[in-house]
Amino acid sequence: MSDTKPRDVWEERYRASTVWTGKVNAHLTDWLGGPPQVRPGTAIDLGCGEGGDAIWLASLGWRVTGVDFAQAAIDRARVAARAKGLDVTWVVADLTEWAPHHRADLVTVSFVHEPEHIRAAVWRAAARAVADPGTLLVTGHAPDVDGAPGPPTDTRFTVDEVLAVLGEPWRAEVREVRRVGTGHHAGHAVTDVVMSLTR
Numbered sequence: 001m002s003d004t005k006p007r008d009v010w011e012e013r014y015r016a017s018t019v020w021t022g023k024v025n026a027h028l029t030d031w032l033g034g035p036p037q038v039r040p041g042t043a044i045d046l047g048c049g050e051g052g053d054a055i056w057l058a059s060l061g062w063r064v065t066g067v068d069f070a071q072a073a074i075d076r077a078r079v080a081a082r083a084k085g086l087d088v089t090w091v092v093a094d095l096t097e098w099a100p101h102h103r104a105d106l107v108t109v110s111f112v113h114e115p116e117h118i119r120a121a122v123w124r125a126a127a128r129a130v131a132d133p134g135t136l137l138v139t140g141h142a143p144d145v146d147g148a149p150g151p152p153t154d155t156r157f158t159v160d161e162v163l164a165v166l167g168e169p170w171r172a173e174v175r176e177v178r179r180v181g182t183g184h185h186a187g188h189a190v191t192d193v194v195m196s197l198t199r
């Protein structure tokens with residue numbers, strides 16, 4: 001059995017080349033385009049990768065912190081934000097040990113696919129970082145992807161799993177979104193779990 005740590009795997013992947021498109025996730029733009037009352041405030045993007053979501057939020061006037069345990073991803077995110085003249089706070093940290101310095105109006109966890117106990121710890125940390133009132137947006141691949149490349153099945157999750165981990169006092173708006181994948185999933189039908197949890 002390999003004892004390679006997830007952090008080392010991600011670090012190596014980001015060091016090898018650019019991994020993501022640099023674009024914002026469609027679920028985040030959908031959400032922000034949804035509730036008419038959403039105004040820029042504070043946001044924290046957990047597992048921010050190369051910063052596509054964090055940078056997009058910052059471009060709309062949000063005060064954003066992006067957190068990821070891969071230094072190479074954060075370095076790339078920092079360069080991308082600077083190139084756009086945007087001020088984003090970047091933090092290199094393992095989310096299973098991370099605690100927020102402040103709570104934020106919006107906390108996002110997008111496509112963080114790790115073993116069950118790790119993803120649960122990440123969601124709990126995310127929940128602790130949400131202001132009251134505030135919103136936690138969790139998105140990820142559902143288990144039933146039609147043979148598309150992507151994270152291993154046991155790292156995918158369901159709406160019920162997230163609800164079971166977070167429990168009260170959240171008001172959940174839940175969607176399972178069926179879409180044609182892009183990037184690594186190009187050409188495949190994929191189902192995403194999209195959850196907006198508000199308190």
Ligand SMILES: C[S@@+](CC[C@H](N)C(=O)[O-])C[C@H]1O[C@@H](n2cnc3c(N)ncnc32)[C@H](O)[C@@H]1O
Pocket residue numbers: 006010020025046047048049050052067068069070073093094095096109110111112113114118122
């Ligand atoms: C699939 S990528 C998603 C990146 C970005 N959220 C997006 O949607 O494009 C998952 C990210 O989570 C980060 N990650 C996974 N486990 C983590 C942990 N325990 N602490 C911090 N970051 C973690 C990885 O380094 C990676 O950048």
